[in-house]
Amino acid sequence: xxxxxLRQGALLPLVEDFYTIQxxxxxxxxxxxxxxxxxxxxGCGWCDAKFTxxxxxxxxxxxxxxxxxxxxxQAKAIVITGGEPTLYPLGKLTEELKKEDFEIFIETSGTNxxxxxxxxxxxxxxxxxxxxQEVLLRADELKIIxxxxxxxxxxxxxxxxxSDRCLLxxxxxxxxxxxxxxxxxxxxxxxxxxxxxxxxxxxxxxx
Numbered sequence: 001x002x003x004x005x006l007r008q009g010a011l012l013p014l015v016e017d018f019y020t021i022q023x024x025x026x027x028x029x030x031x032x033x034x035x036x037x038x039x040x041x042x043g044c045g046w047c048d049a050k051f052t053x054x055x056x057x058x059x060x061x062x063x064x065x066x067x068x069x070x071x072x073x074q075a076k077a078i079v080i081t082g083g084e085p086t087l088y089p090l091g092k093l094t095e096e097l098k099k100e101d102f103e104i105f106i107e108t109s110g111t112n113x114x115x116x117x118x119x120x121x122x123x124x125x126x127x128x129x130x131x132x133q134e135v136l137l138r139a140d141e142l143k144i145i146x147x148x149x150x151x152x153x154x155x156x157x158x159x160x161x162x163s164d165r166c167l168l169x170x171x172x173x174x175x176x177x178x179x180x181x182x183x184x185x186x187x188x189x190x191x192x193x194x195x196x197x198x199x200x201x202x203x204x205x206x207x
Contacts, residue, residue, distance in 0.1 A: 009089035009115075011060035013038035015052045015082075019073040023201025025122055026141045026167055027105065033075040034207070035066060035093075040083045042109045042129045044145075052083035067096045080118075081107040086135075090116035110135035123162070127154050136161040143197060146184055147173040155194070171197040 015036040022030045039055035040047075047053075070078060078097055080090065086108050094104055094116030105120040110131025114121065123139035125131040139162050144155035152170070159168055170188060172180045188194045201207065 009063065009092040011062055012066065012088055012093065013055040013058040014061040014066060015058050017066065017069055018207050019075055020207045021201065021204070022077075022079060023204070023206070024171060024197050024199050025143050025169055027077075027120070028197070028200055030077055031075050032077040032079045032105070033070045033073055033102075034079045034081060035070070035085075037080070037082045037085045037088060039087045041087060041111055042084060042126050044126055044128075049083065055083070055087075063093045063096055066093065067100065070097065070102070071100050076102055077105065078102045079105045079107060084109055084111060086110075086112035086114060090114075090118075092116075094118065108135065110139070114138055125154075125158050131158070133161065137163055139163070139166045141167045141169060143169040143171055145173050146170050146180055147176055148180070149183060152183075152187055159193075168194045169197040170194050171199070174199055174202060 015038045017035050019033050022028055022032045036052060038052050038058040040053045043053065085106060097104055098117055103119050104117060105122060106118050107122045107124065110123045110125050111129050113132065114135060120140045121138050122141045122143055123131060123135060124143045124145060142158055142162050144151060146152060155170060170184045172184055184196055188196050
């Protein structure tokens with residue numbers, strides 16, 4: 001496999017793919033097929049998918065095979081996630097998925113330009129590596145993970161950079177869910193343009 005092929009997006013480091021229910025953000029409760037790619041250029045200490053960070057652990061898989069597996073399930077919504085999926089050109093993958101009439105969502109920290117055809121951009125920026133302005137403007141949903149009170153300041157900073165149509169969500173970091181949720185609830189009540197997102201899939205014990 002040449003690096004050129006990988007760069008062109010014909011092959012992608014697939015960590016896992018599975019059919020489940022979207023557990024967080026605006027599309028909570030929606031059946032969706034998840035495509036998780038390896039590699040991350042942000043590296044959050046609380047990340048619950050650290051196993052994805054090293055893409056060399058995941059041999060590249062042909063886009064045609066990824067799409068074939070997606071088509072085999074009943075879902076008509078695709079979530080491309082990671083790791084950080086924008087590390088790779090997604091034009092070929094999204095083109096093939098669109099041929100099968102999928103609606104395509106992406107979850108990204110916004111550190112790299114978006115490529116391909118994306119119907120919904122969920123932007124979850126991190127302060128250690130801030131998002132690109134072009135991704136902030138493309139975001140349909142701004143989802144800030146809140147581990148401490150200082151993350152609320154980060155949330156407000158980013159909310160000033162997204163478009164007026166972008167929906168705003170605060171989501172408690174799972175390991176401090178009980179401790180931080182009351183502060184998030186009170187903040188949203190005082191600032192009702194913010195919504196609260198909860199990782200419902202963890203309560204349901206599904207992927």
